[in-house]
Amino acid sequence: MLPPETASAAVNYPAPRPRHLQADAIFKGLTVIGAIIVPVIMAGIVWELLAGSLPALQKFGVRFFFTEAWNPVTQNFGAASSIYGTIVSTAIAMMLAVPMSLVIALFLVELAPPWLSKVVGTMIELLAAIPSIIYGMWGLFIFAPFMSKYVQPFLGDTLGFLPLFQGPPLGIGMLTAGIILAFMILPFITAICRDVFALVPPVMKESGYGIGATTWEVTYKVTIPYGAVGVLGAVFLGLGRALGETMAVTFVIGNTHRISASFFAPGNSIASCLANEFAEATEPTYVSSLIALGLVLFVFTFVVQVVSQMLLRRMYRSWSLKI
Amino acid sequence: MIPRPYTGRRITNLLVNVISVTAAVMGILILIWITYMVIYRGLAAINLDFFTKLPTPPMMPGGGLANAILGTLVMTVLATLIAVPIGLLGGICLGEFGQQSRVAEVCRFAANVLIGMPSIIIGIFVYGLLVITMGNFSGWAGAVALAIIMLPVVARTTEDMLRMVPDPLRESALAMGAPRWKVTLSIVFRAAKSGIITGVLLGVARVSGETAPLLFTALNSPYMISSLSQPTPNLTVTIFNYAMSPYEDWQQLAWGASLLITVSVLALTLLARFTFGEQKR
Numbered sequence: 001m002l003p004p005e006t007a008s009a010a011v012n013y014p015a016p017r018p019r020h021l022q023a024d025a026i027f028k029g030l031t032v033i034g035a036i037i038v039p040v041i042m043a044g045i046v047w048e049l050l051a052g053s054l055p056a057l058q059k060f061g062v063r064f065f066f067t068e069a070w071n072p073v074t075q076n077f078g079a080a081s082s083i084y085g086t087i088v089s090t091a092i093a094m095m096l097a098v099p100m101s102l103v104i105a106l107f108l109v110e111l112a113p114p115w116l117s118k119v120v121g122t123m124i125e126l127l128a129a130i131p132s133i134i135y136g137m138w139g140l141f142i143f144a145p146f147m148s149k150y151v152q153p154f155l156g157d158t159l160g161f162l163p164l165f166q167g168p169p170l171g172i173g174m175l176t177a178g179i180i181l182a183f184m185i186l187p188f189i190t191a192i193c194r195d196v197f198a199l200v201p202p203v204m205k206e207s208g209y210g211i212g213a214t215t216w217e218v219t220y221k222v223t224i225p226y227g228a229v230g231v232l233g234a235v236f237l238g239l240g241r242a243l244g245e246t247m248a249v250t251f252v253i254g255n256t257h258r259i260s261a262s263f264f265a266p267g268n269s270i271a272s273c274l275a276n277e278f279a280e281a282t283e284p285t286y287v288s289s290l291i292a293l294g295l296v297l298f299v300f301t302f303v304v305q306v307v308s309q310m311l312l313r314r315m316y317r318s319w320s321l322k323i
Numbered sequence: 324m325i326p327r328p329y330t331g332r333r334i335t336n337l338l339v340n341v342i343s344v345t346a347a348v349m350g351i352l353i354l355i356w357i358t359y360m361v362i363y364r365g366l367a368a369i370n371l372d373f374f375t376k377l378p379t380p381p382m383m384p385g386g387g388l389a390n391a392i393l394g395t396l397v398m399t400v401l402a403t404l405i406a407v408p409i410g411l412l413g414g415i416c417l418g419e420f421g422q423q424s425r426v427a428e429v430c431r432f433a434a435n436v437l438i439g440m441p442s443i444i445i446g447i448f449v450y451g452l453l454v455i456t457m458g459n460f461s462g463w464a465g466a467v468a469l470a471i472i473m474l475p476v477v478a479r480t481t482e483d484m485l486r487m488v489p490d491p492l493r494e495s496a497l498a499m500g501a502p503r504w505k506v507t508l509s510i511v512f513r514a515a516k517s518g519i520i521t522g523v524l525l526g527v528a529r530v531s532g533e534t535a536p537l538l539f540t541a542l543n544s545p546y547m548i549s550s551l552s553q554p555t556p557n558l559t560v561t562i563f564n565y566a567m568s569p570y571e572d573w574q575q576l577a578w579g580a581s582l583l584i585t586v587s588v589l590a591l592t593l594l595a596r597f598t599f600g601e602q603k604r
Contacts, residue, residue, distance in 0.1 A: 027504035028420055034412025036426070038475055039433035045444060048451045103343035104350060111340060112347075122596070124350050129592040130357060130585065131532025133559050137566055137581045138357045141364075141574075183353050190350075214336035237439070244441025246535040247563065271535070274443050278450070279460075279539040294447045298440075305439045309432070 045298070053292035056285060064292060070257035072281070077289035079296060081257045085174065085267040086297070089249060090242040092178025092263065097186045097242075098235055102224075104186070105193035110215050121194065128187035136251030139180045144171035144252055147179075152264055167262040170254070175263040177253040181245055185238040192234035192312070196227035199319060230315040236308030244301050246271040270297040358585065365582025368575045378545050378561075381570035388580055390547045394556040397548065398462055398541060399531050402469035407523055410474045414481025414519075419507055422486075431482070434475035443535040445471050450539050462548065462555030465541025469533060473526040480522025484515040521599040528591035532584050534559035558584055 056077065057064060067078025104124060108117045148171030155175075159165045200223050208218035224231060254266020255276055268276075270293045281287045376387030413430065421427030445468055453464040488511050496506040512519070537543075542554040543561060558580045565577035 024503045027507075028416075031412045031416035031420060032426075034409045034414075035416035035421075035430040035478070037409055038413060038430050038437060038478060041448075041471055041474075042433045042437060044452065045440070045448045048448055049444075052447070052451060100346045100350070103339070103346045106339070107343040107347045111343060120347050120351065123354055124347070126589065126592065127350060127354050129528065129589055130354075131534070131559070131588055133532065133534045133562050134357065134361060134581055134585050137562065137577065138360055140566060142356075142360050183350075186350060214332055216336040216339040217332065219339075240439045244439075244443065246441060246443045247559075250563075251566065271441055271443050274447070275535055275538055278447070279542060291447060294444055298444055301439065301441055301444075302436065305436045308439075309435055 049291060049295040049298055053288055053295045056288035056292045059285060060289075064289070065296070068257065068259055072277075072283070072286050075283060075285045077285070079270075079289075079293055081259050082268055082270045082273045082293055083296060084259050085253065086243060086269040086271070086300070088174055088263075088267070089177045089181055089253065089269055090239065092175060093181035093185060093242045094235070094239060096179065096182035097189055097238060100182070101186055101189035101193055101234070101238070102231070104190045105197050106215075106219050108190075108194050109197040110219060124187050124190050126187075127183060128191075132184070132245060132247040133251075135180055135184055135248035139176065139248055139252040140172070143180065144176050147171045147176050156264075163261040164263050167260075167264040169264060170266065172252050172254045173262075173264050173266045174253065174260075177249045177269070178263070180248050180252060181242045184245060184248060185241045188241055189234045189238040192237065193227075193231055196230035196234070196315070197223050199230075200226050227315070229311050229318075233308045233311030233315060236304050236311060240301050240304040240308060243304065244271055244297060246275050250275045270294070358589075361578070361581050361585050364575075364578040365580075365585075368579025369582065373576070373579050377547060378576070381568065381573055384572070386572070386576065388556075388558065388561060388576060390544070390556040391558045391561045391580065392583070394462065394541070394548055395531065395558040397551070398466045398469060398537075398555065398557060399527065401462075401466035401551075402473055402530055403523070403527055405466065405470035406473035406477055406526065410477025410526075411481055411519070413474070413478035414485060415507055417478065418482035418485030419511070431479075434479050437471075437475040438479065441535070442468075442472055442533055443538075446536040446539055449536065454540060457552070459552070460540065460542035460554040462541055462551035462553070465537045465555055465557065466551070468536035468540045469530040472533060472536060473530050476526040476529060477522055480525070481515075481519050484518030484522065485511060487518065488514045517598050521595045524591050524595035524598065528588050528595065531591070532559065532588045534563055538563070 060067075060077065064077065065079050065083065068080045069076045069078045070081065071077070108121050108124075112120060148169040152165075152169030152171070152175070155165045156169060197219075204222055204226055205218050208222045213221070249269050250272040253268055253272050255268050255272060256266045257268055257273075258265070260267060274290055274294060274297075278287075278290050281290055372385055372387040374387060374392065375389050376385060377390055378388060379386030413434075417427050417431055417434075449464050449468040449471065453467060454460055457464070492510060492514060493506055496510045497503070501510070537557055537560050541557055541560070543564060544554045544556045546556070548555055562577045562580045562584070565573040565580075568574065
């Protein structure tokens, strides 16, 4: 019990000090500024890409996206070879990385004992920590010679009847770039797939095992369908990474503005073209064409990002309700 | 329904198990292969000169990358100084004040997209924002580009960590009469400390290996840094330039620089995991 004097003092105590409120308002204002900066930067990026690419797009029109020509001397530019290279190298990477990530996640969640799962999981995650340029160094000096000496002659001998695997084994080229990209996005897809697999309610898996299903059958028919949205989200996340990956690709893709049927042939991607040429470009049309390439890359990654965000958010939301 | 024979199903299962172990082993082998090669080729380039001398023209022995090491350090520290305060504030806004609001929703979305944006696009943005307006490539532009990459990482981790702090902690502090800013900064932040430090460390790790955003912001230079308004030497662009050169000794230096970058990035990453330990999930 409070003594009566104190109680009356509490009643007379002045209402919250204005200064105190002011400090809170200022603090909140500052945090809002800190948060608003992020969308402002996004808007700035969009505005700059649009404004910067306008001259090139006005000059070349829709043709810009479909012509292979890339000639700084005659000031004639087309994005087709870069867009093609980006899509092909990413497709190779996805075809390798998605199944590999799924089975590694399966290993981590279902097969390995917890201690091993932790060690292997950490090592796979460390693949994501290695900077892009280190993949580039390794790719150019170690992996490309390995490809040209062992992998490409082998593919040429066995699958050489396909135009995809014809041509001299140079080492550098689309295939090498795609394989290195696959290793780079592997940890991202694996990490999410592992979470998805681990989050599937044990009851679901146990009922599968209960009727005599094998580990693979439970994974294929219970776990993956249950977590399909999440797995798809992971795939899109990896796709976004692969599309914009710059330095590793620049080292090994060969950097020629040409579309070739063979995966062995050198080519280029949007990101590698920007990395190689942007700092040296001086003529306005050249710079503008490069920024237009950047705009294409931005649109690609933006769409992929948005899809993956939506999928992953939907998964986590529906699961937090179910679990 | 006729059941499929158990033997066949077991063989399929075994096959998948073998494939999945092989895939995991392959992932680990790649990690070991890369780190081994970087250490093996890099150690040959590391000596006292590497840290103390300036680069020499090709075929002249005795060069080092003192300027690039310093440049990378300065730009990374600057980027951290820019990105961390703003990122923390942004994270507080998202995590403490506007969990549901429309504005917070937009900011969160933008941060997520910015995290996945190719860093070379950020390079183009800063090129237009600072390099064109200031008239030349500069260390400031490089630092700002790195800061923009770091900012959403710090903001989003801060938000996630703040959300993990239980509400009763805030309520009891508010009930004691502490103003909101004090509750956030001295109560909630203390509870979320290790997570936020992890976020910052991961952000630093990510930008210290970045090359693409520096290519046309900081550019590179063979001289000592005299001012940040000049093209600024840095390790990653040096690796790129030297690796693409036909000179053996320059390529050797590039391996040395690769080793330095890999070791620092991996150390930061492991340190971040160590700080956060088991709290992650």
